[in-house]
Amino acid sequence: MAAERVLAPLSDTVTVRQTVEYAVRSSLEDATDLEVHLVVALPHEANHLEGESKTDEAETLLAKAENWVSEDAGDNAVTTETSLLGTEEYLFGPRDFAETFERYANDHDIDRVVLDPEYQPGATAQMLQSIERELDAVGLAYDEAPVERPARHERLVGSGSERFDRLFAMFWISYGFYLILGDPTYWFDLVTGAAVAGIVSVSLAHVTFTFPLDRIGSPLRTLRFAVYVPYLIFEIIKANLAISIVILRPSMPIDPTMTRVNTRVRSGLPLLALANSITLTPGTLTVRANDQRLLVHTLIPSARDDLFDGSLERAVRFVFHGREGANIPTPRERGDTEILGGEDG
Structure with a gap:
């Protein structure tokens, strides 16, 4: 044959x-x-x-x-x-x-x-x-x-070392969050926080982390995330001021527009972080996130321009991939933006 x-x-x-x-x-x-x-x-x-x-x-x-x-x-x-x-x-x-x-x-x-x-x-x-x-x-x-x-379920749970890494990470994330809400100097909160964190880690670690954790890369990503949070707060404040200026103007020059952006972040946690960061920034709302493709509603032209310039995208890539990962062209430069509806659509 x-x-x-x-x-x-x-x-x-x-x-x-x-x-x-x-x-x-x-x-x-x-x-x-x-x-x-x-x-x-x-x-x-x-x-x-x-x-x-x-x-x-x-x-x-x-x-x-x-x-x-x-x-x-x-x-x-x-x-x-x-x-x-x-x-x-x-x-x-x-x-x-x-x-x-x-x-x-x-x-x-x-x-x-x-x-x-x-x-x-x-x-x-x-x-x-x-x-x-x-x-x-x-x-x-x-x-x-x-x-x-x-x-x-065996593939999701992983080996013994992977299970330990997930439990360890989930425990300290939960424990830290509990102490932020409580009093880290009060012995009762320390004890109950440890108990709650233990229950949460056993119950949710295999669901929260469906991928193996990198013992070197994960702590580095945590440190980079700590740098990212102040930057995100700055972007939120800047967007709030832009929206406030538009609202205070008698003509109220808003331009509601639906846009699509093909991002350069992986699906899962990186995409979730980017989509939520966009939503937290006034003037933009992530309507749908599907395989790195974001459908975003923008309220004013400056918010749309910021979205197309990809500052948040690069910041999220910095968190998960470091400086090298953040050094990419903007969505506008890549041709990964599209206006679907609105006055410019």
Whole structure:
């Protein structure tokens, strides 16, 4: 029979080895010649520090997978192609990954796509929404590998050290918040605060932190967040003054407008922080946040200009990625802004 081309998107999951094996052996049942395309899609900017780290991890994963293909192929004629996707573009939510896989499949005349049931984008990043749903939406047919995998709750809870890190972080966050509301010098508040924090950490740590914590990176992000809070307060005060000036003017020159901004922050906690920061700033209200795409209502032109200039976006990236991550073009410069309605729409 003719050679068959198989595409296998990879991520560092507990079932990736089984997925590669299934892709190779099931394809060889119907084809004498096989061309296996192994790809890793990167959700990070390759030219930033975090992106460089993820690129190295992805290349390591591709090298392992290439060896697995050789082992599973045996004496059969199998050609392996490896590729990193997303190095020249920003990939955000599952729709972007699905469209990238569809383009790759069309460009390389792929006959079959084999998907890991535990697939997550990049090497280790976590996707909050279903990639399967988006693959169906773009019309890319796929074959889900029949693998043996642990129960879903095991993947969320993680190893013993990961559980400890989550419990430890949740305990001190809860304890600190309790003492802020109470009296940190009163023994009763110290004791009851510890008890409450213990209950909260046991109950909510695995829900609050659905990703492994970095023992070095997480404290650094906490310190950067402490720097971010005064900056956010300054932006709130500045926006309050701008709104007050507009309200006090007899003509009240407001310009209610609905806008869309494609941000450069990952979904999950970074996107949540940015969306809430925008809402806390008078004159802007985040209406919807979906896969790094924000739908924002702006009340006055200066608020819209500030949004398009991306100062809060860069500040949030500073919190989660450091100075290198904050050094990006503005949404206006990237062409990631759109006015959907209003006098300018």
